[in-house]
Amino acid sequence: EDQVTQSPEALRLQEGESSSLNCSYTVSGLRGLFWYRQDPGKGPEFLFTLYSAGEEKEKERLKATLTKKESFLHITAPKPEDSATYLCAVQTSYDKVIFGPGTSLSVIP
Amino acid sequence: GAVVSQHPSWVICKSGTSVKIECRSLDFQATTMFWYRQFPKQSLMLMATSNEGSKATYEQGVEKDKFLINHASLTLSTLTVTSAHPEDSSFYICSALELAGVSYEQYFGPGTRLTVT
Numbered sequence: 001e002d003q004v005t006q007s008p009e010a011l012r013l014q015e016g017e018s019s020s021l022n023c024s025y026t027v028s029g030l031r032g033l034f035w036y037r038q039d040p041g042k043g044p045e046f047l048f049t050l051y052s053a054g055e056e057k058e059k060e061r062l063k064a065t066l067t068k069k070e071s072f073l074h075i076t077a078p079k080p081e082d083s084a085t086y087l088c089a090v091q092t093s094y095d096k097v098i099f100g101p102g103t104s105l106s107v108i109p
Numbered sequence: 110g111a112v113v114s115q116h117p118s119w120v121i122c123k124s125g126t127s128v129k130i131e132c133r134s135l136d137f138q139a140t141t142m143f144w145y146r147q148f149p150k151q152s153l154m155l156m157a158t159s160n161e162g163s164k165a166t167y168e169q170g171v172e173k174d175k176f177l178i179n180h181a182s183l184t185l186s187t188l189t190v191t192s193a194h195p196e197d198s199s200f201y202i203c204s205a206l207e208l209a210g211v212s213y214e215q216y217f218g219p220g221t222r223l224t225v226t
Contacts, residue, residue, distance in 0.1 A: 034215055043115075043202045043217040044153070087152060089215075097143060097204075097215065101152045 002027040004090050006100035013107050016077045021086055021103045024070040029093025033071050035064050036087045038102070044087055047073075078107045111137045111207045115218035122193055122225055129189045130221045132203030138183035139205035144176075147200040147220075159186045193225040 004025045013019055025033070032051050036044035048057045050066035057064050061082065063074040073086060083106050089099045112135040122128050132142060140161045145153040157178050158166045165178035175197075177189040186205075190197055202220040 036217070041200075041220075041222075043220040044204075046214060046216055049214055089153075091215075096158070097155060099145075099153045099155070 002090075002092055002096070002098050004088065004098050004100040006086075006088060006103050008103060009101070010104040011106070013075075013078055013105070015079060015107055015109050018074070018076045018078070020075070021073040021105070022070060023073070023088035023100055025088075025090045025098075025100075026069075027090050027092045027098065031091040031093055033066055034089045034091070034097075035062075035071070035073055036089065038085045038087055047086075075105070078105075080107045080109050083107045111135075111205075111214070111216045113203065113205050113216045113218040115201075115203055115221050117221060118219060119222040120224070122223070124194055124225055125192055127189055127191045128193055128223060129187055130201055130203075130223075132186045132188070132205070132218050134184045134205040134207070134216075137205075137207045139186075139207060140183060141206045142180060142186040143204045143206075143215075144178060144186070144188050145202045145204070147202060153202060156188075190223065193223070195225045198223055198225045 007022045035047040038044045048064040053068045055066050061076045065072050085102045085104045087102045091097050114133045116131045142159045144156045147153050156171045159178050159180040161180045167173045180186040200220050204215050204217045207214050
């Protein structure tokens, strides 16, 4: 069964304290792995797409990496405005997109 | 990045009535759009995959006669919640796939908050 999990469920960081979020997946063929940021009451905001193991992408304080079993979203020196829920999603070879449960990040000034 | 819009952004309706939600890709053509439902503090749940010119593919447990999906053009998909009940109250989000070279990106609409009284 196709499955996407994320850990931790919630993460509380001090401003400037770097950390990583994990997305693990078990799917029948990976076409792409997406990372999104979602603020309360809003639709997800696209961050990255990763397609193959070893691929890395960066945007400001965020860096996403991909292996054959999981992806990490590294947050370097986070700021309070980085507080949000971070979702990962996997597109399978059947074109189905499966979302993980999300990680709720709080960055404390 | 590409933009996906939804209309309305929120709607309140009475039990038993039907509500239509529109999802539009504003600056690209999308042969595939998705409809999601999200309950408070939970992740997105895929309801159906909508392909332009063909019938939508519904996920297990989603009633296709209740949630009617029409993908009439490459820029518009609609979700109609028929005979709405309070348990249908939720946040509905659509997304669209944009082809970018040999790969594609998925962009989300801002969501529609449905409240059924």
